Amino acid sequence: MVMSQLEFYQAKLNYEMDSWDLFEALNQGQKIVVVDGRSATAYQQEHIPNAMNIPHRGITPESLEHLDPSLLYVTYCDGIGCNASTKTALKMATLGFQVKELIGGLDWWKRDGYQTAGENAQVGTSLDCGCAG
Template structure:
C-alpha cells in the first residue's frame, strides 16, 4: 500500500481518536478495534473518508460495508484516493489500467478471507460469525467447527432479523466448485450485514488442517451431490 494512502488513513484515525496514531509497521490485518475504534467511530471514519474523496454514496453503496481491519480501510482509501487523482508511489498518477488492477486486488482483500486469516481472527476472539450456506444435510455431514447453518435458499428478511449486525459474517460452502458462499454473501450484504467470503470453502479449510464437526468430520468422503443446493 502506498505511503500516501497510509498517511491519509492515519490522519482520519487521529481525528477520530483525538490522538496520534502510528500505523507504520502495523500489519494490515490489525483490527480497528485493537486501535481503539468501536463500530460507530469506524463508520464515522469511513463516511468522512468517502465524503472527502467526493464519493457518491448512492453510486458506491458497496463502500458502506464497514471495514474491520487496517487492510480493509487501506483498500477503500486507496480505491477512491486514486480515483480522485491522488498520485502513485513515484509521484505520477497511475494509468487507468493500473488503477483498475489495484482496485480489483484491494476489493478482493476487502471482501474475501482465507482459512489462515479466519483461523487467526477466531483465535484472537474477533467478533465473527462463520456461516455455512450449503444445505442442512451437508452441514450435518461436516462443517467448520463453530459455524452456523444458514442455507442460502432459506435466507429472508424475516430470518435475518434475528441476527446481530455488529459481527463480521464469513460465508462459506464446499469450495471452488460451489457458489453457495457467494449467494449467501450477496443476501447478507444486501441486507446490510458486514460479510466476507471464505476462499476455498470447507475444502481448503480442511486442507489447511483446521477443525471440523459433524457426522463425517475428519473422514475423506466424496459425495457426488453438491452442498450448494441449499
C-alpha cells in the same frame, strides 16, 4: 472508471478471506460469525466448528432478524465448484450485513489442516500453510 491493480487487490481483500486468516481471527477472539450456506444435510455431515447453518435458499429478512448487523459474517460452502457461499454473501450483504467470503470453502479449510465438526468430522493436523510469512 478503470480500477488500478492496487485498488483491485485492496477491494478483493475487503470481500474475501482465506482459511488461515479466518482461523487466526477466530483464535484471537475477533467478533466473526462463520456461516455455512449449504443445506442442513451437508452441514450435519461436516462443517467448520461453531459455524451457523443458514442455507442460502431460505434467506429472507425475517430469517436473519435475530443476527447482529454490527458483526462480520464469513460465508462458506464446499469450495471450488459450489457457489452457495457467494449466494449467501450476496443475500446477506443485500440485507445490510458486513460479509466476506471464505475462499476455497470447506475444502481449503480441510486442506490447510483445520478441524471440522459433524458426522464426518476430521481432527485437525495443524499444517503450516505458509500464509503468515
